Amino acid sequence: MASHVEDPDRRDFLTLAAGAFVAVGGAATLWPFIDQMNPDSGAQALASIEVDIAPVKEGQAITVLWRGKPVFIRHRTAQEVESANAVDPAKLPDDSARNEALPNTAPASDANRTKEGHEKWIVMVGICTHLGCIPKGQGLGDKRGDFGGWFCPCHGSHYDTAGRIRKGPAPRNLEVPVYEFVSDTKIKIG
Amino acid sequence: MAAHASTYEPKTRFGKWMDDRLPVGRVMHSQFVDFPTPRNLNYLWTFGGILTFFLMAQIVTGIVLAMHYQPNAEMAFDSVERIRRDVNYGWLMRSLHAVGASMFFLAAYIHIFRGLYYGSYKAPREILWIIGVLIFVVMMATAFMGYSLPWGQMSFWAVTVITNLFSSLNSIVEGLGTGIVEWLWGGYSVTGVTLNRFYSLHYLLPFVIAALVGLHIWALHVVGQNSPTGLDVKTRADSVPMHPYATSKDAFAMFVFLILFAWFVFYLPDYLGHADNYTPADPLVTPPHIVPEWYFLPYYAILRAIPSKLFGVIAMFASIGVLLFVPWLDTSSVRSAKYRPLYKWFFWLFVFTCLALGYLGSKPAEGTYVMWARVFTVYYFAHFLIVLPLLGLIETPKKLPASISEAVLTKDKPAVHAAAAKKA
Numbered sequence: 001m002a003s004h005v006e007d008p009d010r011r012d013f014l015t016l017a018a019g020a021f022v023a024v025g026g027a028a029t030l031w032p033f034i035d036q037m038n039p040d041s042g043a044q045a046l047a048s049i050e051v052d053i054a055p056v057k058e059g060q061a062i063t064v065l066w067r068g069k070p071v072f073i074r075h076r077t078a079q080e081v082e083s084a085n086a087v088d089p090a091k092l093p094d095d096s097a098r099n100e101a102l103p104n105t106a107p108a109s110d111a112n113r114t115k116e117g118h119e120k121w122i123v124m125v126g127i128c129t130h131l132g133c134i135p136k137g138q139g140l141g142d143k144r145g146d147f148g149g150w151f152c153p154c155h156g157s158h159y160d161t162a163g164r165i166r167k168g169p170a171p172r173n174l175e176v177p178v179y180e181f182v183s184d185t186k187i188k189i190g
Numbered sequence: 191m192a193a194h195a196s197t198y199e200p201k202t203r204f205g206k207w208m209d210d211r212l213p214v215g216r217v218m219h220s221q222f223v224d225f226p227t228p229r230n231l232n233y234l235w236t237f238g239g240i241l242t243f244f245l246m247a248q249i250v251t252g253i254v255l256a257m258h259y260q261p262n263a264e265m266a267f268d269s270v271e272r273i274r275r276d277v278n279y280g281w282l283m284r285s286l287h288a289v290g291a292s293m294f295f296l297a298a299y300i301h302i303f304r305g306l307y308y309g310s311y312k313a314p315r316e317i318l319w320i321i322g323v324l325i326f327v328v329m330m331a332t333a334f335m336g337y338s339l340p341w342g343q344m345s346f347w348a349v350t351v352i353t354n355l356f357s358s359l360n361s362i363v364e365g366l367g368t369g370i371v372e373w374l375w376g377g378y379s380v381t382g383v384t385l386n387r388f389y390s391l392h393y394l395l396p397f398v399i400a401a402l403v404g405l406h407i408w409a410l411h412v413v414g415q416n417s418p419t420g421l422d423v424k425t426r427a428d429s430v431p432m433h434p435y436a437t438s439k440d441a442f443a444m445f446v447f448l449i450l451f452a453w454f455v456f457y458l459p460d461y462l463g464h465a466d467n468y469t470p471a472d473p474l475v476t477p478p479h480i481v482p483e484w485y486f487l488p489y490y491a492i493l494r495a496i497p498s499k500l501f502g503v504i505a506m507f508a509s510i511g512v513l514l515f516v517p518w519l520d521t522s523s524v525r526s527a528k529y530r531p532l533y534k535w536f537f538w539l540f541v542f543t544c545l546a547l548g549y550l551g552s553k554p555a556e557g558t559y560v561m562w563a564r565v566f567t568v569y570y571f572a573h574f575l576i577v578l579p580l581l582g583l584i585e586t587p588k589k590l591p592a593s594i595s596e597a598v599l600t601k602d603k604p605a606v607h608a609a610a611a612k613k614a
Contacts, residue, residue, distance in 0.1 A: 037376055038373050039376055039377045040376075043378065043383075065473075065474065067378050067379070068379035070474050130354075131350070131351040132351060132353075133350065133351065133476040133480065135476075153476065153554075154351065154555075155494050155555050156494075156556055168497075169494070169496075169497055169498065169502060170499065171358075171500070
């Protein structure tokens with residue numbers, strides 16, 4: 001570009017470069033102000049808890065606190081297990097197992113939501129997948145909804161005995177966290 | 191109407207000195223003393239002033255409460271009780287602030303319905319109306335965060351339910367909703383971390399409202415006030431100076447409204463709240479029946495009326511968002527419902543719909559309540575999306591008077607004529 005006239009492309013380049021620099025700098029400055037609100041490392045540290053389930057008799061349930069969330073542990077009766085197995089998982093409103101130990105494509109069968117050899121026990125995060133209320137059904141006198149599992153009183157979601165959504169506005173089955181049976185009477189969540 | 195000639199005459203030497211440097215007095219005089227106000231304004235036009243008063247009152251009582259409140263999950267509940275029981279006049283400050291929020295919304299709703307009835311959103315007042323809708327949105331955010339601060343059961347579960355609304359975005363982009371919710375919470379559930387940031391924002395947002403109110407009044411004084419006839423001020427005869435005419439009317443209405451306010455503050459300070467909020471927040475137990483404060487009930491009913499989580503949330507936000515488009519959805523060239531024989535009926539049907547949704551929002555989400563909530567949700571949207579556009583095309587408006595002064599001065603003429611005809 002051997003010309004005595006100032007090259008207009010040069011000016012455009014400088015404007016664009018300066019603009020890009022300001023945009024990147026602005027975003028880099030903004031990010032700390034946004035990210036400060038995210039859960040910090042302390043909150044992220046995955047605490048795991050051990051729960052003794054020996055005292056929980058058949059038909060009873062307990063709720064424990066894990067990562068600030070309630071976890072439902074229910075010792076189901078044979079009838080409850082049977083009714084959970086009686087449905088075709090493909091016909092459920094949410095056909096995914098929602099088990100953190102399994103891929104999202106795993107079907108929502110009762111077997112996929114429990115541990116092999118411990119089918120009487122169901123362990124789930126007790127937070128309604130609609131808007132985060134705690135469903136009723138843990139206490140003996142609680143309303144358990146149309147499917148005998150759990151019932152969220154806030155907006156009327158009915159869960160079955162495997163914690164799967166059957167009726168109401170909740171979009172998903174109750175989430176099964178990562179847990180394992182340390183022994184027959186002790187589980188470790190997280 | 192902002193362009194009227196200033197009649198301001200500084201009377202003191204300091205006033206003249208100041209007027210040459212920063213003419214605050216001149217601006218105040220031309221905007222709030224000499225400002226031409228339609229001569230036919232009724233009492234529904236006094237709510238702008240009432241709202242300004244409540245914004246200031248909320249800020250003043252809020253600053254006082256902030257001197258005694260602890261934004262900490264362990265101490266928040268007790269500190270509010272301490273304010274009510276121990277702090278000198280704390281019971282009064284707390285009542286003024288909590289009841290004040292309700293009165294603020296009551297006045298805002300009357301103000302909004304006034305605008306809808308008299309067509310105050312129509313050209314050239316679109317920006318004025320839109321700023322008003324923005325004020326309303328920020329007001330709701332402020333009220334919601336303020337309600338979390340006592341950290342009772344209702345506070346805690348209202349925060350849980352409302353922040354969880356964003357998790358519905360998971361059905362569009364997996365993980366997006368959860369990411370936003372955890373970002374809002376600062377953790378994996380609602381905790382003291384959440385309370386702390388809500389406290390910070392609850393202190394900030396009223397000043398954002400104050401700035402928006404400034405723009406709202408500015409826009410109002412550029413285009414001038416609408417009036418019950420829906421006509422603009424055209425000649426001097428159509429208007430009166432704001433002071434003392436409008437100011438004294440505003441003051442009288444405000445005192446009447448303050449009597450209602452005081453009645454609640456002194457006799458029923460907890461009537462508009464929920465008993466459950468006097469139980470400290472417990473993350474393991476959801477109260478059997480969660481209800482928002484009365485001023486959010488219609489939106490809550492819309493949220494619950496729709497069986498899909500994502501669409502329920504979208505409908506709830508859309509029920510407020512649709513207000514932004516009202517200036518263009520209403521196709522009628524006539525502003526005031528006074529001259530719109532059909533719109534008048536639909537307006538009252540809409541008011542009834544809002545009240546019905548409010549009632550249904552306070553009821554459990556089951557059976558016929560859900561059915562009726564669906565019926566009224568459909569009308570709520572139909573009113574804006576179908577009735578307003580169509581009505582302007584099919585309705586024959588009544589004949590408009592030539593000017594505000596004509597409408598006011600010939601008001602009783604037909605009656606006079608009728609009486610004269612009877613005599614003869």
